[in-house]
Amino acid sequence: MAETLTECCELIDEMTMIYSSQEDIEQVKSVVKVQEELFNLYRSRESAVKDAIQDWTKKVSLAEAQASAAEPEGAHETRMKALESIHENVIHTLKVEERKVSEETAFLKRQEQKLQALENSSIPNQRYELSMYAHITQVGWDYEMESMVAGHISNKGTGKESCNKLFLQGGCVGGKLRACLYCRQLRQSSSAHSGCCLYRHD
Template sequence: MAPEASFAECHELIEEMRRIYATDEDALKVRALNQQFKEVRKLCEDREAHMQTVIKEMVKRVADAEKRATPSESPSEHQKRIAQVEAEKRAAGEFLTHMEAEAQALEHMQAELKSQSANLKVKKQEVDAIEMDDVPRAKHELSLYAHISKISWQYETTDRIKGRVNAHEGKDLQVIDYAVGDRSEYQLANDLWNLID
């Protein structure tokens, strides 16, 4: 076999393996989870700042109401003003309770996102470990298979079984081109052996 053909086969095999293992889907998921975590934390901080502003405003309104309540008012007007202040106080308390519930829900969501991020990191480490261990072995086995059988497959064709048997000594290059399902696996194996021999 010519060195150029052997190099081309190896190059083709390496390019195919690099394309298969070039995806960074897990890293993208981790980045997306980290971004969601930052957004949730920012939302919590914004809600807390908003609540502080609301509480300050409510305290100011209560102070203003207390200043306006003077002894010169009639008892009924004084009672009305106190009732209004009490109603505002209750509304502020309900709003605060609602905001605290939302803050707890956001904290729960933040904890879940942290857990998902940790799980994805573990999965990525497992995938990296498999890649470090299995990919070189698979490359070696594929290279050995290609060298022994002298078959170069066209993997991009999915509706047909296509490839070529590189020239052996005294033989010309053989083309492999079969429709998927037009023969049994047994017959296909025999036909391929006949091309290789």
């Protein structure tokens, strides 16, 4: 008897513990929460689909109305004439531009021929004149001087170049300009012999 009573008490305690547990309640609450979230998502998507269907329905109705609308008489011919006019204008513009390019090309070719003829005729003459000038004056130009026109005088007797540099009048800063290139006469300054423009810098 005592053992049966003890077993009954243990069973009652176990049942009491089971029914007093919050685990099942928490599981039910979690399921209800997920169900609510799914329902809200469904309603949101349902509303979006409904709006999309209404929008496309309006577009289809508008397209059907435009397709079924009767085109005014002569509209196609008018549209084709406008396109032909645009096409002709484009062709005319292209022809005008092509003619301009041809004229400019011909002009450039003529200019090139003139320059070539000038080069063939004038450059040899200039080279000859420079050669004669260098032979007579014994002046050799220093083409490496970029900031001024300069050169040197060769001694006629020895054929050797002198160490005296030559500059354009006014191109030398400091010092005295004494020896005239042309007449080789000693002068005290550039103004004393204004007839010549090239002097040796001492």
